[in-house]
Amino acid sequence: MCRRTFGLSDRTLGVLNALLTFHPRNELDPAESLVVFPSNATLSARVHGMPESTLRRHLGHLVRAGFLIRRDSPNGKRYARRARDGDQGRAFGFDLTPLLQRAGEIAEAAEMVEAEAEELRRQREDLAVDLREASDLSADESESVFTEIRKALRRVLSKEAVAEMRARLAVVLDALRSRLAAAKRSEVSGNDTQNERHHQRSKPYYPDESTAPPNEPTLEHVREVCPDIESFCPGGTKDWSSLFASVEMLGRMIGIGPKLWSQAVDAMGPRAAAATLAALVQRTSEIRNPSAYLTVLVRKARHGAFSSKVMLGSLSAAQS
Known part of the structure; x- marks a missing residue:
């Protein structure tokens, strides 16, 4: 994870991991000898047949980076003498002690990289x-x-x-x-006649329950994708009328005024507008300005470039 901190490549770490497999225990104990002494041929086999010239280069990187110490024998070979009691005596090869000494530094570097x-x-x-x-x-x-x-x-x-x-x-x-x-400021500056018409048209629309246009979402789909709406609907969203009334109230809570809501209903249709606002309520943690967001959707709907069914489909895909 933190190999770049120490200037090591993946392959160099692979050689270090291979060296560790020659230590007889899973943990490094400072009370024991930490010198491993595989031959180049044996070590090469442990790293999937790495050429010895490449192997020597990576071993040199580890020594220069301070992760290993060479313990050379008089003849340059790696081996361990046996003591009289049969235990391992003095060993010549690569000393893993620096790994133990730098364990805290390595852990700190890994935490920083993470x-x-x-x-x-x-x-x-x-x-x-x-x-x-x-x-x-x-x-x-x-x-x-x-x-x-x-x-x-x-x-x-x-x-x-x-x-x-x-x-x-x-x-x-x-x-x-x-x-x-x-x-938005331009819309608000409309004349008194427009305001009056706005109040007339902002009254709740209760769509016909008997029809379900194929290009609009079903009530079941809205319930499934926008479960948060249920917590604001005491009697549950048993039909489009109850959903419409709930989202109209919630729209005011998130900054969507009656005029914009009326425009949404006109541009999208009652069902699609209710489904769209339910989706906005579901995504309130992501949308910084719901009013501006709905304004854009209304504009797209007027040009036939918006589908509440597609919007709910995208929201459903994001949740899965």
Whole structure:
């Protein structure tokens, strides 16, 4: 995990692991001899037939990195003398003592690398969330910056690369949010006649229970994908009317006013609007500005570019 901290490659670590297999115990005990003495041929076989020239190079890396100490014999061979009682006497080969001495340092380096990897994962997740919000708020999802970031997220990225992409995307998001805020202010500045018509049209719509257009989600699908809505519905979402009434109330709680809700119903239809708002309630922890988000969906629905059934399908796939 932390091999790069010490300048070691995967193959060098493979040689070190092979050396450890020649130690008779699973743990390194400072009270015992920690010298292992396999021949190059034996060690080569243990690392799947690595050429001896390559093996010597990796052993040199381990010595220079301070993970091994050479204990050379007078004739340069690796072996252990036997004591009179039959136990192992003095050994010549590679001393593993540095591993024991540096155990704390190695563990600390591994923890640091893991923490950095976790931070990078979090930053990648944040970048993906920002990208999804920007794509939802943008009328042109083919913008080059979106395409570039989507491709980049398929690769291994450094924390510096992720930070640079988030900074670029932040500029785009700020512009999109400002544009939506301006559009919202323009809508609010309508005349008294428009306001009156808005109040007339914001009354609850109770769709006909006997019909279920094929391009709209079923009530069962909404219940399955958006279980959080049930906790806000005392009597349960037994029909579309109860779901409609519940999401209309919840919409006000997350900042969706009556005018925007009426526009959603007009653009999407009562069932689709109720299903869409149920999905927004389910995703409140992810969507920073539900009102702006729904405004974009309404605009797409007016141009025939939005489907609540597809939206629920995507949410269901994300949950599985």
